[in-house]
Amino acid sequence: MKKIMNGPEKIVDQMLQGFAFARADKVGYDPLHRVLYQKTFDPKSVPIISGGGSGHEPGHLGYVGEGMLAAAVHGDVFVPPSAQQVLAAIRQMDQGKGVLLIIKNFVADLATFLSAEVQARAEGRDVAHVIVNDDVSVESDASFEKRRRGVAGAVLVHKIIGAAAKEGYSLEALQEIGEQVVKNLATLGVALTHADLPERREPQFLLEEGEVYFGVGIHGEQGYRKEKLVSSELLAVELVNKLKSLYRWDKNDQYAVLINGLGGTPLIEQYVFANDVRRLLAIENLHVSFVKVGTQLTSLNMKGISLTMLKICDEQWVKWLYAPVDVAHWA
Amino acid sequence: MKKIMNGPEKIVDQMLQGFAFARADKVGYDPLHRVLYQKTFDPKSVPIISGGGSGHEPGHLGYVGEGMLAAAVHGDVFVPPSAQQVLAAIRQMDQGKGVLLIIKNFVADLATFLSAEVQARAEGRDVAHVIVNDDVSVESDASFEKRRRGVAGAVLVHKIIGAAAKEGYSLEALQEIGEQVVKNLATLGVALTHADLPERREPQFLLEEGEVYFGVGIHGEQGYRKEKLVSSELLAVELVNKLKSLYRWDKNDQYAVLINGLGGTPLIEQYVFANDVRRLLAIENLHVSFVKVGTQLTSLNMKGISLTMLKICDEQWVKWLYAPVDVAHWA
Numbered sequence: 001m002k003k004i005m006n007g008p009e010k011i012v013d014q015m016l017q018g019f020a021f022a023r024a025d026k027v028g029y030d031p032l033h034r035v036l037y038q039k040t041f042d043p044k045s046v047p048i049i050s051g052g053g054s055g056h057e058p059g060h061l062g063y064v065g066e067g068m069l070a071a072a073v074h075g076d077v078f079v080p081p082s083a084q085q086v087l088a089a090i091r092q093m094d095q096g097k098g099v100l101l102i103i104k105n106f107v108a109d110l111a112t113f114l115s116a117e118v119q120a121r122a123e124g125r126d127v128a129h130v131i132v133n134d135d136v137s138v139e140s141d142a143s144f145e146k147r148r149r150g151v152a153g154a155v156l157v158h159k160i161i162g163a164a165a166k167e168g169y170s171l172e173a174l175q176e177i178g179e180q181v182v183k184n185l186a187t188l189g190v191a192l193t194h195a196d197l198p199e200r201r202e203p204q205f206l207l208e209e210g211e212v213y214f215g216v217g218i219h220g221e222q223g224y225r226k227e228k229l230v231s232s233e234l235l236a237v238e239l240v241n242k243l244k245s246l247y248r249w250d251k252n253d254q255y256a257v258l259i260n261g262l263g264g265t266p267l268i269e270q271y272v273f274a275n276d277v278r279r280l281l282a283i284e285n286l287h288v289s290f291v292k293v294g295t296q297l298t299s300l301n302m303k304g305i306s307l308t309m310l311k312i313c314d315e316q317w318v319k320w321l322y323a324p325v326d327v328a329h330w331a
Numbered sequence: 332m333k334k335i336m337n338g339p340e341k342i343v344d345q346m347l348q349g350f351a352f353a354r355a356d357k358v359g360y361d362p363l364h365r366v367l368y369q370k371t372f373d374p375k376s377v378p379i380i381s382g383g384g385s386g387h388e389p390g391h392l393g394y395v396g397e398g399m400l401a402a403a404v405h406g407d408v409f410v411p412p413s414a415q416q417v418l419a420a421i422r423q424m425d426q427g428k429g430v431l432l433i434i435k436n437f438v439a440d441l442a443t444f445l446s447a448e449v450q451a452r453a454e455g456r457d458v459a460h461v462i463v464n465d466d467v468s469v470e471s472d473a474s475f476e477k478r479r480r481g482v483a484g485a486v487l488v489h490k491i492i493g494a495a496a497k498e499g500y501s502l503e504a505l506q507e508i509g510e511q512v513v514k515n516l517a518t519l520g521v522a523l524t525h526a527d528l529p530e531r532r533e534p535q536f537l538l539e540e541g542e543v544y545f546g547v548g549i550h551g552e553q554g555y556r557k558e559k560l561v562s563s564e565l566l567a568v569e570l571v572n573k574l575k576s577l578y579r580w581d582k583n584d585q586y587a588v589l590i591n592g593l594g595g596t597p598l599i600e601q602y603v604f605a606n607d608v609r610r611l612l613a614i615e616n617l618h619v620s621f622v623k624v625g626t627q628l629t630s631l632n633m634k635g636i637s638l639t640m641l642k643i644c645d646e647q648w649v650k651w652l653y654a655p656v657d658v659a660h661w662a
Contacts, residue, residue, distance in 0.1 A: 002523045002541060004563045004600035004636060006607070014563075015599045018606030022590075022622040025653075057598035077599075192333045210333060232335045232345075259353075266594055266632045267388035267660070268346045268408075269335035275349030276337070291353040294660065295626070301597045305335060322356075324655070329598070329625065331662025 001196045001301065008198035012054045012076055019061050023328055027064055033088035034081060036064045037071035045165045046174055047071065047093035050102040050158060051086070052109050053078040055195070056218060059155065059297040062329025068162035069102075069327075077198060077300070078219045080109045086116035090127060098126035098171035102157055102178065104150025105133035106219075128171055130178030132157050134187040134308060136246055137215025137224050151218050152260040152297040153185040153308045156321065159330065163320035184313055186246055188239045189306030191216040192229065193264060195299040214238060218262070218299045232269070236276035239307045240284075247311060249286060256290035256321055257281070258308035263298035265305055270294065273305055290321045296329070332527045332632070339529035343385045343407055350392050354659055358395055364419035365412060367395045368402035376496045377505055378402065378424035381433040381489060382417070383440050384409040386526070387549060390486065390628040393660030399493035400433075400658075408529060408631075409550045411440040417447035421458060429457035429502035433488055433509065435481025436464035437550075459502055461509030463488050465518040465639060467577055468546025468555050482549050483591040483628040484516040484639045487652065490661065494651035515644055517577055519570045520593060520637035522547040523560065526630040545569060549593070549630045563600070567607035570638045571615075578642060580617060587621035587652055588612070589639035594629035596636055601625070604636055621652045627660070 005011045012034070019036065020029035028039045041047060047070030051060045060072035071089045075081040090099050099120070103113040113129065120127045134153030161178050169177070191213045194203035204220045207213055212235065215223035229235075249255075259274045261267070274293045281288055289312060312318055336342045343365070350367065351360035359370045372378060378401030382391045391403035402420045406412040421430050430451070434444040444460065451458045465484030492509050500508070522544045525534035535551045538544055543566065546554035560566075578584075590605045592598070605624045612619055620643060643649055 002543070002560050002634070004523070004566060004596065005603050006562045006564050011599060011603055014606045015602040018602035018604070018609065018624065021609040022602070022605055022624045024622075055599060057602075062598070192335070212333070229333050231337045233337050235335060263597055264595055264632065265335065266629065267393070268342060268386065268631070271346040271349035271353070271388075272336050272342055273349070274353055275345045278349065278352040291355075293349065293353045298597065300599070301595065303333070327662065329662060331656075331658065331660060 003198055005198060011198050012074060015054065016061070016074060026326065030088060030092065033085040034074040035071055035085065035089045035092060036061050037089065037092055038065060041070050041093060043095045044168055046097045046100055046171050048100050048102060048158070048162055048165050049073065049089050049093060052080050052104055055300045056297050058329030063155070063158050063327050065325060065327035067166050067323055067325035068158050068330065080112050083112045083115035083119065086113055087119050090116060090120045090125060094125050098128065100161065100171055100174050101127065101129040102154065102161065103129055103131050104154050105131050105147065106149060126171060128175045130157065130175060130182060132182055134182070134185040135217065136186045137188055149217050151187045151189065152258060152306045153187045155296045156185065156256065156258055156308065156310055157181055160317055160320045162325070163323040180313060181310065181317065184311040185308065186243055187306050187308040188242055189216055189262065189304060190214045190235055190239065191223065191262065191302055191304035193303040195220040195302040197300065216304065218297060220299055220302065232273045233276045236273060236280055240277060240280045243307065243309050244284070247309070249284065251285040252287055254287045254289050254312040256310040256312060256318065257288055258296065259293045260297055260306045260308065261295040262302040262304035262306060263295065264301040264303035270305060277307060289318045334529055336529060342529050343405060346385065347405060357657065361419060361423065364416040365405040366402055366416065366420045366423060367392050368420065368423055369396060372401050372424060374426045375499055377428045377431055377502050379431050379433060379489070379493055379496050380404065380420050380424060383411050383435055386631045387628050389660030394486070394489050394658050396656060396658035398497050398654055398656035399489050399661065411443050414443045414446035414450065417444050418450050421447060421451045421456060425456050429459065431492065431502055431505050432458065432460040433485065433492065434460055434462050435485050436462050436478065437480060457502060459506045461488065461506055461513060463513055465516040466548065467517045468519055480548050482518045482520065483589060483637045484518045486627045487516065487587065487589055487639065487641055488512055491648050491651045493656070494654040511644060512641065512648065515642040516639065517574055518637050518639040519573055520547055520635060521545045521566055521570065522554065522593065522633055522635035524595065524634040526551045526633040528631065547635065549628060551630055551633065563604045564607045567604060567611055571608060571611045574638065574640050575615070580615065582616040583618055585618045585620050585643040587641040587643060587649065588619055589627065590624045591628055591637045591639065592626040593633040593635035593637065594626065595632040595634035601636060608638060620649045
């Protein structure tokens with residue numbers, strides 16, 4: 001597939017420069033460490049830092065701003081940043097209130113973020129983390145390499161913790177909120193195509209004409225079942241039923257819902273799918289108190305969609321989901 | 332290309348229902364007329380109404396909300412709504428301050444919106460309109476059918492007039508602001524693929540492997556030149572040079588810039604292109620006071636990008652571009 005770029009080796013740095021240009025009024029850019037950060041960060045708040053490999057746009061750059069991330073650190077396409085990069089972001093944002101890292105549950109991401117945390121603590125900094133592992137397509141007894149991954153639900157974690165941080169919660173309290181949210185968060189995705197990497201690396205799976213793949217990861221990891229695409233409704237039935245068997249929900253339970261395009265899915269199709277999810281959740285008599293539909297965490301231009309459900313255990317979570325933000329790509 | 336839908340004949344209504352579900356807190360839905368409207372509209376403001384064919388998401392539904400559109404009216408994919416639908420939206424929102432229609436310059440859109448305006452006036456309503464014709468890929472002496480079309484620049488018109496309307500400007504003043512903005516607005520696009528229609532209608536053009544097409548319209552109308560895709564930089568050179576020859580700008584002239592993905596273009600590529608535009612405009616010594624990068628007005632899943640430039644003639648335009656809004660897909 002043709003790409004608008006100037007060579008794969010330049011794509012990440014040029015993207016970050018382009019972003020820094022577009023948000024020059026609010027966002028600073030450290031090109032050496034590929035860190036985008038809030039220029040005028042409220043020193044009364046705990047800074048929330050996230051990041052990971054590039055290729056998931058608008059994650060992570062699109063969430064830097066008031067009410068969400070204080071900074072985001074970017075690696076190469078589908079490759080996490082180094083510990084040195086993460087440490088640079090911690091040093092940039094730490095103003096004495098501590099720093100909270102949000103890490104998606106991939107082995108390589110954990111290694112670099114946790115190593116940066118250790119080094120920052122050795123410098124006397126107060127650093128904690130929340131690990132997002134919302135992908136429930138992987139069996140719970142899966143191997144270390146295949147354990148529950150962090151996918152689109154991470155965006156809801158950014159939103160909730162970011163809003164709470166703005167209200168002045170402590171590092172300890174924010175970590176506790178994050179852990180509660182993650183415990184009640186689950187995501188399942190379905191791919192209609194593979195991700196198309198800028199370097200023409202081989203995709204991790206191929207689909208035949210008319211085929212879909214349930215349970216794929218955001219780096220193109222293989223899913224749990226292939227079948228023929230029949231309709232949006234049947235995709236929704238599969239994903240809602242799987243989440244139902246996980247949550248074992250009761251009538252009137254309260255949920256927030258995120259329907260996320262994986263990159264190459266037009267909004268018209270995302271909203272058709274949202275309508276199918278709406279009908280299924282209405283049959284279940286669930287109370288849906290927040291809905292977000294959009295292209296929020298992607299696998300480059302993969303065509304597909306994911307459904308994230310967050311069981312609301314605290315009314316404040318809903319308030320924080322609705323709280324206004326000033327970022328490039330939440331809206 | 333596989334689509335997440337339940338049949339092409341249902342795609343628009345199900346999308347609108349899905350949208351109404353996602354924004355149930357703020358947006359009302361009239362399914363008979365396919366109108367989405369602000370539930371609690373400030374009666375001191377003039378309502379701004381736009382719309383057109385579907386398939387351009389997030390236009391137009393994504394712009395309904397405080398600070399932008401009071402209502403949006405939706406036709407079938409790439410087919411404008413009827414005059415009756417537009418009239419229903421006018422009746423829904425008119426609270427005595429008049430109503431302003433924003434119309435994209437296509438023959439069929441003009442016919443229905445202007446017919447609705449005539450009928451609304453016959454009912455004693457004060458209705459005016461602004462016609463957006465920012466697409467400069469068509470020669471100025473082109474035929475009626477081929478005259479300057481309304482494309483992505485319409486989103487900036489919504490944003491500026493919507494913010495001004497919120498400040499309480501009169502219908503007459505808003506129309507005047509809109510006309511001034513349109514006079515100083517120009518857009519050029521380039522396609523890497525054609526749009527893929529849900530009904531498998533024949534695309535209006537086909538591209539060979541590695542080919543791009545400059546000047547295509549948002550309904551897949553043919554462009555002005557095909558050539559091989561070399562790099563993002565060369566695409567930016569072509570589009571910036573064409574806009575330069577049109578504007579004949581001077582050093583230190585002030586511009587707002589919109590870089591718009593046409594549907595199938597990942598943000599990583601949009602920001603790479605934004606960086607190339609940044610470098611070219613810096614060489615020209617232009618003062619860029621507002622930049623927006625994102626998937627804002629599309630041609631379904633067409634892969635491609637457009638560059639919109641607005642010459643700033645009034646500092647208030649910049650303020651209105653930055654003004655906060657509460658809509659689903661401007662951020």
